[in-house]
Amino acid sequence: MAQSTVTLSAIWSDIEREALRLGAMRVGATPLIDQHAERFAAWLDEGHEAGMTYLRRNLGTRRNPLSRFPWGRSVVVILVPYGPERPHGAAGALSGGIARYAQGDDYHGVVEEMLRGLEAKLAVLAPGTRSWRYVDTGPFSDRSLGAQAGLGWIGKNAMLIDPELGSYFFIGTLVTSLDHDLDVTEITDRCGECTRCVDACPTGAILPDRFVDSRRCISYLTIEHRGAIDPALAARLAGNVFGCDICQEACPWNAHAPEGHSAFQTRSGYTGRPVTDLLTMSQAEFSTLFSRSAVKRAKRAGMIRNAILAAEDIPAAVIGRAGSETDEGIVAALALRRSTRR
Numbered sequence: 001m002a003q004s005t006v007t008l009s010a011i012w013s014d015i016e017r018e019a020l021r022l023g024a025m026r027v028g029a030t031p032l033i034d035q036h037a038e039r040f041a042a043w044l045d046e047g048h049e050a051g052m053t054y055l056r057r058n059l060g061t062r063r064n065p066l067s068r069f070p071w072g073r074s075v076v077v078i079l080v081p082y083g084p085e086r087p088h089g090a091a092g093a094l095s096g097g098i099a100r101y102a103q104g105d106d107y108h109g110v111v112e113e114m115l116r117g118l119e120a121k122l123a124v125l126a127p128g129t130r131s132w133r134y135v136d137t138g139p140f141s142d143r144s145l146g147a148q149a150g151l152g153w154i155g156k157n158a159m160l161i162d163p164e165l166g167s168y169f170f171i172g173t174l175v176t177s178l179d180h181d182l183d184v185t186e187i188t189d190r191c192g193e194c195t196r197c198v199d200a201c202p203t204g205a206i207l208p209d210r211f212v213d214s215r216r217c218i219s220y221l222t223i224e225h226r227g228a229i230d231p232a233l234a235a236r237l238a239g240n241v242f243g244c245d246i247c248q249e250a251c252p253w254n255a256h257a258p259e260g261h262s263a264f265q266t267r268s269g270y271t272g273r274p275v276t277d278l279l280t281m282s283q284a285e286f287s288t289l290f291s292r293s294a295v296k297r298a299k300r301a302g303m304i305r306n307a308i309l310a311a312e313d314i315p316a317a318v319i320g321r322a323g324s325e326t327d328e329g330i331v332a333a334l335a336l337r338r339s340t341r342r
């Protein structure tokens with residue numbers, strides 16, 4: 001089919017309406033360029049990606065998007081909020097240890113489905129349009145694209161913040177072959193003199209210049225990091241078993257965050273169940289409890305390690321069961337707990 005000659009502005013109101021109908025709360029677009037690719041290069045130079053070395057492969061594409069998408073002209077960006085409240089389950093409940101974004105279904109699938117819907121609409125509005133959708137795992141900085149699309153500013157905690165939504169949302173992205181001819185007003189910084197997120201971070205992971213050092217970030221340590229966690233940081237997980245919301249909880253712009261999309265509501269299986277159940281769960285039980293959930297990313301061994309380090313009280317019989325695990329991270333966590341909580 002011939003390439004479409006339609007530009008974004010000609011169909012923008014239809015795209016906006018469709019994105020909102022599909023479940024997004026904001027939609028914007030930017031030309032296909034990452035204005036801050038050199039900041040990403042500087043972040044990598046400092047080793048802030050920790051074990052996520054695969055991110056290095058993105059640098060070439062962030063610097064020159066056309067090298068990977070020669071047909072690409074614009075990026076449509078959608079924001080999809082998740083629940084801003086963590087349910088008050090019983091003390092020590094699993095729901096209290098899992099970050100807000102992972103309380104319900106895996107966002108990758110949910111947001112991708114919305115982007116798929118937008119692609120179907122594009123095929124009607126501008127036949128022949130090429131597109132490439134991704135959620136989280138693409139080669140670009142979703143926050144940069146969102147800021148360029150006028151959807152928020154980058155806070156000192158590195159989050160993309162919308163003045164009305166706050167920062168509890170996912171970003172979905174659709175690279176398209178449509179020329180960008182929209183007027184975009186970028187939102188300028190609204191952090192001002194505030195430093196609440198920097199002061200609240202338990203591990204000092206928020207650096208000047210809106211960078212986060214993943215090596216110190218609880219989100220990285222509990223989700224992405226395999227093996228033993230540095231004892232000095234392990235002592236500061238602040239009850240987090242999967243991910244961390246502390247620098248968002250501290251942010252005044254999250255005080256009036258809207259309700260999240262229903263797919264991200266807390267699963268009932270997380271509220272009544274203690275975090276310590278993780279220590280005695282078989283792989284099959286783990287897979288069932290976290291089916292279609294982002295928590296699977298940390299794997300069973302990672303979640304047991306995290307629970308040993310983060311839980312307040314663990315019954316002796318339960319901790320005894322974990323003694324038979326051979327994973328390096330679990331073994332180190334047990335040794336640390338024994339040496340510090342006697």
Ligand code: B12
Nearest residue numbers: 036040043099136141142147159160170171212219243244
């Ligand atoms: C790697 C990664 C992580 C790492 C590193 C995080 C980091 N701060 O760099 C770890 C594992 C620690 C992590 C944690 C979390 N993550 Co994460 N993560 C990513 C991922 C895959 C890449 C981010 C990256 O490249 N980091 C390197 C830094 C240098 O790049 P950057 O953060 O994008 O920042 C750019 C902008 O700040 C820009 N910039 C700076 N100033 C300005 C000014 C203007 C005007 C503009 C235009 C741009 C700009 O320059 C930077 C470089 O391009 C993105 C998905 C994606 N593909 O983008 C999700 C993503 C950033 N994560 C997300 C989420 C939800 C989280 C957590 C909240 C999860 C949790 N609850 O535990 C935490 C938050 C921690 C924090 N304060 O950042 C969301 C963020 C949504 C939002 N509102 O911002 C994303 C976008 C995933 C998604 N598609 O929804 N994450």
Ligand code: SF4
Nearest residue numbers: 201217218244246247
């Ligand atoms: S997610 Fe937690 S550890 Fe990471 S920067 Fe924010 S407050 Fe610090």
Ligand code: SF4
Nearest residue numbers: 155156191194197251
């Ligand atoms: S807590 Fe304050 S400094 Fe941090 S992101 Fe929010 S407004 Fe900005």
